Amino acid sequence: MDEGELMMDLRQLEFFLALAEELHFGRAADRLHVVQPSVSQQIQRLERSLGVKLFDRTSRQVRLTVAGARLVPEARGIMSAIDRAAAAVRDDGRHVLRLGTADVLGERLDVLLELFARRVSDARMSLVQATPRERLERVRDGALDAALIRSAAPSPGVRLRPMWEDGLVAVLPAGHRLAAEPRLSLRELRDMPLRxxxxxxxxxxVDKVLTSCRAAGFDPRLDHPFTNLQDTLVEIGFSADSWTVLHRTTARIVSTRRVAVRPLDDDGLRITTSLVTAEQPRPAARILLDACAEELTGRPPVG
Known part of the structure; x- marks a missing residue:
């Protein structure tokens, strides 16, 4: 292919990365705030431009091809470079906090942003939702100043600061006999398939949940994977006996009456949310870390 024929724009790469990470056209469209046909059109244009197929599509699933998998790190590098260039020309990086966030952080996120805003008079926030692995990579390569990640494990190139702990709850069909119990133990759920x-x-x-189940005396029988919150809860609600585990803060927004949310008695099922920064924190991240250290000195974790 002649170089003049190779036309990629940033919008196409943004759509490509969203689909590569979600592997679902509907979820990618939701993440991009567009209709699903727009995702299909942009991917088709990119594939025509490159002259290769980036995804294998069937009625049941979407998978990256070999060429698509090769493009992922290159596309991430391009998008990160653009983010860094934009930050460099805007200011010294102190006024804009680029923060990767998890789902349903509620008032805890508000507290962190307020701590930053108190120290920066003209603060601006750029919040990014992505998978935990993607958030970690973006902090490492400079596309994000910091990220909030649940169950983050030590990783080269980043620092972890534990912020708070959340308990986990079980979600099961509202019509199941165990839904009548005010609290549950993992052992009571041993005969039900887990999502x-x-x-x-x-x-x-995943390892924490599986380890806790084994400590309770059983290896859980895994059901279809958890896809997204809405779809999974609907499917559990219409199932006979499947269940899943959610963070307590996430469970607060569960609205369907077809499922029951029950606290778990197992003490080991607590998840730590950490603030992840580069080993040498960028200016905005340094300000946030200093603000948190001052706020939390001698006090319980935020939230």
Whole structure:
């Protein structure tokens, strides 16, 4: 292919990365705040431009091709470079906090942002939702100043500051006999198939749940993977006996009456949320870390 024929714009790369990470056209569209046909059109244009197929699509699943998998790190590098260039020309990086966030942090996120704003008079916030692994990579390569990550494990190139702990709760069909109990133990759930995210999406969380189940005396029988909150809860609500585990803060927004949310008695099922920064924190991250240190000295963790 002649170099003049190779036309990629940043919008196409943004759509490509969203689909590569979600592997679902509907979820990618939701993340990009566009309709699903727009995602399909941009991917098709990019594939025509490159002359290669980036995704294998069937009625049941979307998978990266070999060429698509090769493009992922290159596309991330391009988008990170653009972010760094934009930050460099805007200011010294102190006024804009680029923060990777997890789902349903509620008032705890508000507290952190307020701590930053108190120290920076004209503070601006750029919040990014992505998978835990993607948040970690973006902190490491400079695309984000910091990220909030649940169950973060030590990793080269980043620092972890534990911020708070959350308990986990069980979600099961509202019509199941165990839904009548005010609290549950893991052992009571041993005969029900469990739905978890794929391990490569959040290995620390999955390992903690599986280890806790084994400590309770059983190896859980895994059901279809947890896809997204809405779809998984609907499917559990219409199932006979499947269940899943959610962070307590996430469970607060569960609205469907077809599922029951029950606290778990197992003490080991607590998840730490950490503030992740580069080993040498960038200016905005340094300000946030200093603000947190001052706020938390001699006090319980935020939230």
């Amino acid at each position: 978890l995210v794929p391990r490569d999406a959040n290995a620390t969380f």
